[in-house]
Amino acid sequence: MSSATSSPGAAPAAAPDAIPKASFDGRPLMLVAALMLLAWPAIGSSSTWVTLTVAGLAMGMIIFIVASGLTLVFGLMDVLNFGHGVFIAIGAYLAVSVFAGLADWSTAADVAKNLVVVAAAMLAGAVAAGVVGVAFERLLVRPVYGQHLKQILITMGGMIVGEEMIKVIWGPTPIALELPEALRGVFTFGDAAVEKFRLLAAAIGIAIFVALLLVLNRTKLGLLIRAGVQDREMVECLGYRIRRLFIGVFVAGAALAGLGGALWGINQHGVSPQIGSSVNVLIFIVIIIGGLGSTTGCFVGALLVGLMANYTGFLAPKVAMFSNIGLMVAILLWRPQGLYPVANR
DSSP, X not given: OOOSSOOTTSOOOOOOOOOOOOOOOOHHHHHHHHHHHHHHHHHOXXXXXXXXXXXHHHHHHHHHHHHHHHHHHHHHHOXXXXXXXXXXXXXXXXXXXXXXXXXXXHSSSOHHHHHHHHHHHHHHHHHHHHHHHHHHIIXXXXXXXXXXXXXXXXXXXXXXXXXXXXXXXXXXXXXXOOOOGGGOSEEEETTEEEEHHHHHHHHHHHHHHHHHHHHHHHSHHHHHHHHHHHOHHHHHHTTOOHHHHHXXXXXXXXXXXXXXXXXXXXXXXXXXXXXXXXXXXXXXHHHHHHXXXXXXXXXXXXXXXXXXXXXXXXXXXXXXXXXXXXXXHXXXXXXXXXXXXXXXX
């Protein structure tokens, strides 16, 4: 009769096969490097290429900040928010108000004081946009969940109303927004010149990207968000209140747009009531290129868009407006669902 227990000398039972982990696809990242390398001989001057490349990467980082919230909102909530630009405009105008209130610190040749002003502008823009985001979700978005055509119409209407309110508060004319004193000028690397603020914007963009990845991949909240993107009904069946998660993600997306709007206004050296709507096209190109709901895809897409805009603006200014649309078409012909799709939509 066989024994129910294994003998002391018996070999341990074979462990069940581990669940294979999906390997990271690095080919989309190679597109960024390929675009940079292709532009080098076309530009002709190495110093000019370095300047344009850093400027493009910094622009891409700012676009990523304002687009990252929207890609999560669409990925999780299936909401086409064409009013996202109003949060960007609010952030930009809050930066104007903060710079005016801290004018002594902004004009001081002290790096620490200048960084405090920029940080305060980003924080004020994020908080104000987040508060407006609560009202936007409750009044405009919540009644039209699951109705894409109505979402497009009502959120575009919300952006128009928001722009008119901005005109009432700050006026209809553009307002100059000068860089803080110590952040003006450039760093020189040989013959290449790189603007100081662009390096700061790139560093902020990388920090936010890393923070988002940590939250999404290392926390329970991030797990719920990713699970909600993949299968919303299953998350609800497990007893989690997906509606509260919706609101939190929407407000976080609005806050990121406000923070990025402050940086965008500073980077553009001025703001206007239409500053948000002018960025909206780039944002939707980025989230379509990256794959709906993908933070990594949004990051790579933003870098590609920023680089393409700067390279074509230098090489062929007349086609610069359409270059990113061409980029989007080319990528979708290669990968119809975007670079890093996480949901079939």
